[in-house]
Structure formats: structure tokens, C-alpha cells
Amino acid sequence: MTQAVHEAPVAATRRLNLGAVAPFLALALVCGLGAAANARFLSFDNLTNVLARSTFIATIAVGQTLVITAGGLDLSVGAMAAFIAGLEILFLNSGLIENTTLLIVSAMALSLAVGALCGLFNGVTTTLGKIEPFIVTLGTMGIFRSLLTWLAQGGSITIRSNDVRAAYRQVYFGDLFGAPYPVLVIFGVAIVGAFILYSTAYGRHVRAVGSNEDVARYSGINVARVRTITYVLQGLCVAIAVVVYVPRLSSASAATGLGWELVAITAVVVGGTRLKGGVGRVWGTIAGALILEVIGNIMLLSNVVSEYLIGAVQGAIIIIAMLAQRGLARNR
Amino acid sequence: MKRILVGLAVIGLMVGAAQAQQTKTIAVSVPTADHGWTGGVVFHAMEEAKALEKRYPGLKVIVKTSPDPAAQANALEDLSTQGIDALVVLPHDPNVLTDPIRKVKNKGTFVTVVDRIADDRSIYDLYVGGDNPGLGAQAAEFFKKAMPNGGDIVVIRGLPIPIDKMRVDAFNEGVKGTKINVIDSQFGNWSRDDAFKVMQDFLTKHPKIDAAWVQDDDMAIGVFEAIAQAKRSDIKFVIAGAGAKDMVKRVMDGDPKMPVDVLYSPTMVAAAMDLTALGLEDKIPVRGDYILKASLITKDNAKDFYFKDSPF
Numbered sequence: 111m112t113q114a115v116h117e118a119p120v121a122a123t124r125r126l127n128l129g130a131v132a133p134f135l136a137l138a139l140v141c142g143l144g145a146a147a148n149a150r151f152l153s154f155d156n157l158t159n160v161l162a163r164s165t166f167i168a169t170i171a172v173g174q175t176l177v178i179t180a181g182g183l184d185l186s187v188g189a190m191a192a193f194i195a196g197l198e199i200l201f202l203n204s205g206l207i208e209n210t211t212l213l214i215v216s217a218m219a220l221s222l223a224v225g226a227l228c229g230l231f232n233g234v235t236t237t238l239g240k241i242e243p244f245i246v247t248l249g250t251m252g253i254f255r256s257l258l259t260w261l262a263q264g265g266s267i268t269i270r271s272n273d274v275r276a277a278y279r280q281v282y283f284g285d286l287f288g289a290p291y292p293v294l295v296i297f298g299v300a301i302v303g304a305f306i307l308y309s310t311a312y313g314r315h316v317r318a319v320g321s322n323e324d325v326a327r328y329s330g331i332n333v334a335r336v337r338t339i340t341y342v343l344q345g346l347c348v349a350i351a352v353v354v355y356v357p358r359l360s361s362a363s364a365a366t367g368l369g370w371e372l373v374a375i376t377a378v379v380v381g382g383t384r385l386k387g388g389v390g391r392v393w394g395t396i397a398g399a400l401i402l403e404v405i406g407n408i409m410l411l412s413n414v415v416s417e418y419l420i421g422a423v424q425g426a427i428i429i430i431a432m433l434a435q436r437g438l439a440r441n442r
Numbered sequence: 443m444k445r446i447l448v449g450l451a452v453i454g455l456m457v458g459a460a461q462a463q464q465t466k467t468i469a470v471s472v473p474t475a476d477h478g479w480t481g482g483v484v485f486h487a488m489e490e491a492k493a494l495e496k497r498y499p500g501l502k503v504i505v506k507t508s509p510d511p512a513a514q515a516n517a518l519e520d521l522s523t524q525g526i527d528a529l530v531v532l533p534h535d536p537n538v539l540t541d542p543i544r545k546v547k548n549k550g551t552f553v554t555v556v557d558r559i560a561d562d563r564s565i566y567d568l569y570v571g572g573d574n575p576g577l578g579a580q581a582a583e584f585f586k587k588a589m590p591n592g593g594d595i596v597v598i599r600g601l602p603i604p605i606d607k608m609r610v611d612a613f614n615e616g617v618k619g620t621k622i623n624v625i626d627s628q629f630g631n632w633s634r635d636d637a638f639k640v641m642q643d644f645l646t647k648h649p650k651i652d653a654a655w656v657q658d659d660d661m662a663i664g665v666f667e668a669i670a671q672a673k674r675s676d677i678k679f680v681i682a683g684a685g686a687k688d689m690v691k692r693v694m695d696g697d698p699k700m701p702v703d704v705l706y707s708p709t710m711v712a713a714a715m716d717l718t719a720l721g722l723e724d725k726i727p728v729r730g731d732y733i734l735k736a737s738l739i740t741k742d743n744a745k746d747f748y749f750k751d752s753p754f
Contacts, residue, residue, distance in 0.1 A: 148647065155672070156646045163639060264475025264484045265753020266660075268688075283671055358638070359667050363660070365477045365633045410628060410643035417628050418602065 133381045133397035136431040140404050143427075147412035158290050160407045161400070162282065165292035166191070166351040168399035170370060171377040172303040172392055173347030176340045177243075178378055179307065179390030181320040182236065184344050185247040188370035189254035190228050194221050194352045195362035196258040199267045202274055210277050221349045228254065229345020233338030251371070259364045266363035269356075278357040292354050296396060299350060304392040306343070316340060321388030377402055380432060401431055466722055467502045468494070469521040470715060471514060472532045472556075474507045475753075477632060478660040479684055482708030482754030483532060490712035498723045503715070511538040518542045528552040528718050532711055536560040552722065556714045558605070568721070569731045570714035572706045574605050575612035576736030577683050580704045581655055582616020584681060584738065588701070592621020593652030596644045598630040598637055598665065600657045609657060609683075625651070630661045638664030645672045653679050659686035659703065666699070684708075685739060685747050686754050694744035703739040705747060708754055710734050 144151035151157075170187050177184050198221045207213040232250055236243045261267065269275045284291055307313040315336045318326040327333050356362070379385055380401055381394030405427050409420045470491065475481035484507055491503035506521060508514035511534040519542065521529065529546050533539040536558040544565045547553045555566040563569070585595065597613070600606040606629075614624065626644055630637035637656065644651065645668060654677060656662045662682035669677055682689055683704040692700045713734065721728035739747050 150646050153646065156643075159642050159646065163642075259475055259481075262481070263753045264481030266478060266481075359634055359663060361634070361663065363478060363634070364475055364481065365635070365660075368633070406639070407643060410640060411647050417599075420629075 129382050130391055130394060132434075132436075133391070133394040133401070136380075136434055137397045137401050137404070139434060140401050140408070140427065140431060144404060144408040144411070147408050147414070151408065151411055156407070156411075158293065160403050161296070162290050162292040164399050164403035165296050165354050166367075167370060167373050167377055167402065168296045168396050169299050169347050169351040169354070170344075171374040171381075171395045171399050172299050173340075173344035174374045174378050175381070175383050175390045175392055175395045176303065176307060176316060177344050178375075178383055178385060179320045179387055180316045180337050180340045181323060181387030182243040182337055182340060183247065183375075184232060184341065185244065185371045186228075186232060186251040186254055187344065187348050187374055188367035189251040189258070190225070190345065190348045191352050191355065191367035191370060192258040192362055192364070193228070193254040193261075194224050194349055195356050195366055196261045196267050197221070197224055198352060198356055199269055199360075199362055200261065202278070203267075203270050205271075210273055213274065214278050214281075218353045221352050222346060223349075225345040225347075225349025225352070226342050227345070228348070229342040230338065232345070233341030236341065237334035237337050255364070258362065258366070262363060264364070266361045268361040275357075275360050278360070280357070282354055282357040295350065295354055299347060300392055300396050303347075307390050307392055312336070312339070317388055317390065319387075320390070373402060374399075376428070380428065402428070465500045465502055466498075466527045467504065467525065468528045468530060468715065468718055468722065469524075469526040470503065470505045470530045470711070471517055471521065472505070472507055472711060473514070473534050474509045476509070478686055478754045479632075479658070479708055482686075482752055483711050485752050485754065486709050486712045487715065490715045494715060494719050498719060501719065501723060508534070511535040515539060515542040518546055522546045522549060522551065526551055528554065528722050530554040530556060530711070530715050530718050532556040533558050540565055552718065554714050554718045556711050567729045568714070568717060570710055570717065571731075571733055572710055573733050573736040574608040574706075576733075577657075577704050577706050578609040578612030578614075579616050580736050580738050581681050581683065582613045584702055584704075585617060585622055585653065585655065586620055588679065589622055589652065592623070594623050594625045594648070594650060595653045595655060596641075596648070596651055597624050597627040598640055598654065598656045598661055599627060600630065600632045600661075602629060606657065613655065630656070630658075630664075632658050632660060634660050634664035636664070637661035638668050641665045641668035642672070645669070645674055650676050653677060653681070656680055656682045658682060659684040659689040662689055662700070683736075684754075687749055687752055690739060690744050690748045693739055693741060694748060696741050701740075703744075703747075705735070705737040705739055707734070707747070708752075709749075 174184060198217050201217045201220055207216055232247055235246045281291055315331050318331060319333050319336050323333055377398035378395050381398030382391045405424050409415055409424060415423050470487050472483050472487055473480045475484045487505045491505050494503050495501055506517050508517045514534050529551050531543060537560045540560050540562050547565055553566045554568040557571050599610055625648060628640050630640050654665060656665050659682045662680055665680055679699055679701055683706050685703060685705045685707045689703050693703050717728045720726050
């Protein structure tokens with residue numbers, strides 16, 4: 111029984127490796143399109159803008175990759191992001207800590223804790239309650255978003271102190287030796303995510319649970335625990351995204367994170383992770399998130415596409431990129 | 443079954459009691475606070491409900507929020523069965539809600555529609571709305587005055603719905619024939635995050651932008667952030683609209699980057715409730731169409747449009 115679990119990936123290794131490169135080829139293709147559309151596409155400023163913007167989706171999508179690989183799904187991520195952002199800003203406004211740096215660091219820690227708890231709630235309800243993750247996270251999606259709307263009393267929550275704003279702003283707009291912090295965050299999260307999924311026993315369990323739940327259970331894997339932890343990691347990823355999101359506009363409103371869940375899931379699938387579970391590609395997910403953001407960027411930079419048709423062209427490019435990627439993975 | 447019967451009996455008693463006291467009820471149905479402007483609508487509806495109940499003893503005002511058009515249609519049915527004398531409704535989507543509103547009206551209830559209306563104007567007694575073409579026209583008027591020698595401007599629109607088109611068409615009409623060029627125009631979905639992205643890309647694409655017209659105050663927040671990040675000094679000012687308190691504050695404080703704002707205020711719901719109560723309680727004929735002016739908010743009059751406690 112254990113052999114069956116381990117054999118599947120081994121047999122498919124050749125195809126998997128080619129499949130892993132495919133999303134990056136698709137990304138290169140899309141970038142080529144961008145360069146053709148407008149010479150400014152390749153300017154340093156534009157590229158860092160796009161990379162920084164994709165941080166939220168990319169970070170959340172890394173968590174989603176783990177959840178989906180384990181055979182789950184999390185629809186609550188966008189609403190969760192809004193809820194955590196609201197709490198973080200309220201904490202920043204509370205003035206509990208005098209020292210600005212300490213205040214911001216504590217706010218970040220609080221966000222991570224809240225994210226982990228939100229994820230734990232999703233995980234425990236799904237596994238112990240034995241309810242479809244689709245339903246659970248659809249429920250928590252409504253709960254988190256309403257809580258934010260309630261906290262904001264229907265408006266928006268904004269960082270009040272100008273000092274805190276100015277100091278925290280650096281987290282989104284600042285850089286380390288020319289590399290903007292958000293970009294470092296993407297790579298950090300991806301490296302950790304890839305390490306967990308590919309190089310740890312837990313990662314192997316995640317894949318085993320996703321490819322065949324029963325076989326995994328008979329092999330002595332605690333399926334509920336493995337799945338619950340993926341949701342906790344997803345919650346942490348959402349919190350990391352929020353920590354970078356809040357300093358950008360210093361505010362959260364009912365519109366914060368609206369629709370992020372679908373974009374994140376799209377990024378995961380475009381990146382080559384199987385929606386049914388069992389096969390996860392963290393780096394592919396990053397490529398997927400970048401592809402989606404770059405397409406949006408190209409649409410605005412080009413003068414060809416009418417503002418009314420952007421959605422259609424975007425949709426077509428995503429499908430073409432997927433087809434090209436599948437074709438590559440099959441032929442070689 | 444028993445419980446249902448008891449429940450019905452209790453409701454029957456309550457309705458009976460209510461009728462015995464000769465109270466009148468106004469139901470207010472508005473969208474859930476899903477973005478800044480609707481947040482303002484909910485706030486002002488709640489405040490006005492309290493004020494009206496104080497002003498007219500015996501008047502009951504119920505405010506009900508709904509997350510989407512279908513839920514609002516159900517809410518209208520529920521409110522109507524409770525027995526109401528007047529309905530004030532700000533429909534999510536006027537096309538979807540035309541028939542549910544007509545049903546309420548056919549029962550003899552006084553109907554007031556706020557802000558959004560489809561083609562059928564027979565479904566209401568009273569209409570209170572903002573001046574959508576006026577919002578675009580007022581902004582265009584200011585651009586003409588502020589840029590007599592013309593210039594290159596970018597436009598960030600809302601969502602592709604009729605309100606947005608009315609505003610943009612009026613704006614384009616207003617700047618037609620002048621040296622003001624709209625060099626780019628995109629949808630920002632009335633979201634500050636989307637507006638941030640769109641403005642970032644505009645700044646990448648166009649080396650020189652003289653000014654921006656952003657359709658809504660929420661989006662202006664994202665636009666200002668994008669300009670600050672790009673460290674661009676060519677953009678002289680940004681004009682938005684709605685009358686959000688943060689933006690009115692900027693105008694009030696004399697921010698050169700935001701010299702004026704154009705009013706399209708969520709307070710219109712309060713005006714509608716007031717007029718409805720006036721007809722219901724004071725028997726003053728109020729039927730008709732009321733269009734609130736898209737006033738230009740300037741440094742001098744900004745204090746009249748500043749609601750400190752409103753979430754919007």
C-alpha cells in the first residue's frame with residue numbers, strides 16, 4: 111500500500127519535470143508579448159511595480175497550493191485578508207505601544223497569529239466536522255467579510271498616525287539593495303513553501319493525502335492533522351500578504367481582497383498544480399501569479415485593446431498560455 | 443406545526459396591536475455596505491431613521507440591508523407582508539428589482555426610489571437621485587477653468603454600468619473642443635486597489651500627465667498613493683467625486699493636489715426618507731422627481747459637506 115503512494119510520482123517523474131518548466135515558458139511568452147506591446151514594459155520601474163503588486167496573490171497562492179495538493183480548497187482567503195487587515199490597522203491605531211517600530215512589529219506578529227487561528231478554524235471545521243471544504247470556507251468567507259464590515263462600520267479603517275504610516279510604508283515601497291521588500295517576500299515564502307512540500311516528511315504526507323486519502327490513512331498518516339495544518343499554513347500565508355498589503359494604502363475596507371480567492375486558485379492551476387490534489391507545484395504557482403498580473407499590466411500598457419474588451423483578451427491569453435503549457439508538457 | 447401556529451398567532455396579535463395604535467411604518471431597503479459609498483448610505487439611513495422616529499411619535503422606521511439583488515427582492519417581499527405604509531428603496535440593480543418594487547406599489551404602498559432607476563418610471567411615487575451627468579459636467583467645467591491652455595489628462599472610470607457611462611459621456615462632452623486631451627481611460631471598478639494599479643500603469647505608459655479625473659473618492663486614495671510612489675511631479679491635480687470625508691477634508695485644508703471635489707452624496711437616502719415622511723405624516727403632496735445637484739465642493743464651502751462621524 112505504501113508503495114502505491116510512492117510509485118505514482120516516480121513513474122511520472124519525466125513528465126513532471128517538463129511540466130514544472132512549462133509555466134515559466136508561458137511566463138516568458140507573456141513577457142515577450144508585453145515587450146512587443148510597449149517598450150516601457152521592460153523598464154525596471156514597471157517590472158518592480160508588477161512584481162510588488164503580485165505579492166498578495168503569489169503569497170496566498172503558495173498556501174493555496176498546499177491546501178489543494180492535500181485535496182482541500184480555501185475560498186475564504188480574500189475575506190480573511192480583509193479581516194486580518196482590519197484587525198491589524200485597529201491595533202496600529204490603538205496606541206498600546208509607544209515605540210513605532212515595536213508597534214509595527216507587534217502588529218505584524220498579531221496578524222500572523224490571527225491568520226493562523228483563522229486557518230486553524232477552517233481546518234478543524236473541515237476535518238473534524240467532516241464537511242466539504244468548499245462549504246466550510248464559503249461560510250467563513252461570509253463570516254470574515256462581515257466581521258471586517260462590522261469593524262469598519264461599513265466604511266474603511268485607516269491608519270491614523272502619520273508617523274506610523276510613514277514608517278510602515280517602507281515595507282511595501284522600500285527596498286533592500288534595489289530589491290523591493292515585497293519581491294523578497296514572494297521568494298522567501300516560495301522557498302519555504304517548496305521546502306515544506308518537497309523536502310519534508312510532512313510534505314510527502316500532504317501529497318499522499320491528496321492523491322489517495324484512503325491509502326494514506328492505511329499507511330498510518332493522520333489525514334485530519336495533515337489537512338488541518340495545510341489550512342493553518344494557508345492562514346499564515348494570508349497574514350503575510352496582509353502585512354505587505356496594509357502599508358500600501360494604509361487602509362482596509364469592504365472591498366479589500368474581493369475576489370482574491372479566485373485569482374489565487376487560478377494562479378495555482380495555471381502553475382500546474384492538479385485541482386484534484388496529489389500534485390503540487392510551488393514555483394509553478396509563483397509563475398502563475400506573475401502571469402496573471404503581467405497580463406493585466408500589458409492590457410493597460412498597450413494601446414490596441416479597447417477598455418471594454420480587456421476582460422475578454424485577458425481570458426483568452428490565460429487559456430492560450432495554459433494550452434501552450436499543456437502542449438509542452440505532453441510533447442517533450 | 444404547533445410552533446408555527448403559535449408564531450402566526452403572535453404575529454397576528456402584534457399586527458393587530460400595531461394597527462390599534464395607528465402607527466405608521468416606513469421600510470427602508472438599501473444595499474449592504476459593500477464599498478465606501480454604500481457604507482455612507484447605510485450610516486445616513488440609520489441616523490435619519492432615529493431622527494424621524496423622534497420627530498414623529500408613532501412612526502416606525504425599519505432599515506434593512508441586503509447583500510445582492512436577489513436578497514433585496516426577498517427583503518422587499520418580507521417587508522411588504524409585514525404591513526408597511528411606505529417603502530424607500532435604493533435598488534442594487536434597478537433592472538432586476540423593477541418587478542419586485544412594482545409588486546409593493548400595487549399593494550397601495552407609497553414607494554420612493556433612490557439613486558438608481560431603470561426605464562420604467564411607473565413603479566414609484568417619488569424619486570430622489572443624484573445628478574450623474576452633472577458629476578461629469580461639473581468636473582469637466584473645472585478642468586476647463588484650471589487648464590485654459592489645455593493639457594494631457596487620464597481618466598479612471600468606475601464599473602461598466604449605466605451610471606458610469608452617463609458620467610463619462612457628460613465629461614467627454616464637457617471637454618470636447620478644448621485643448622484638453624484624454625490620453626487614456628480605463629475602469630478602476632470603484633476600488634482603491636484597482637485604481638492604484640491602473641494609475642501605476644498610466645504613469646509607466648505616459649511620461650507626462652497633467653492631471654487626472656478619477657470618478658470616485660475611494661479610487662482617488664489609490665491614485666494619490668501611486669503618484670507618490672512614482673515620485674512624479676508633472677501631475678498638477680486630481681479631481682474625484684462623491685464627497686467622502688477624507689477627500690472633503692483635503693479640499694477644506696486647501697490641498698493643491700485636490701483643489702475641488704464633486705458631490706454625489708450618500709446623504710440622498712436621508713433626503714428621500716424625509717420627503718417620504720413629510721408626505722405620510724404631514725400630508726404634504728411630495729410626489730415627483732427630485733434631482734440633487736452635483737455641487738462643486740471648494741475650499742470655501744467644504745465645511746457644509748463634511749460629516750465627521752460618517753464612515754464614508
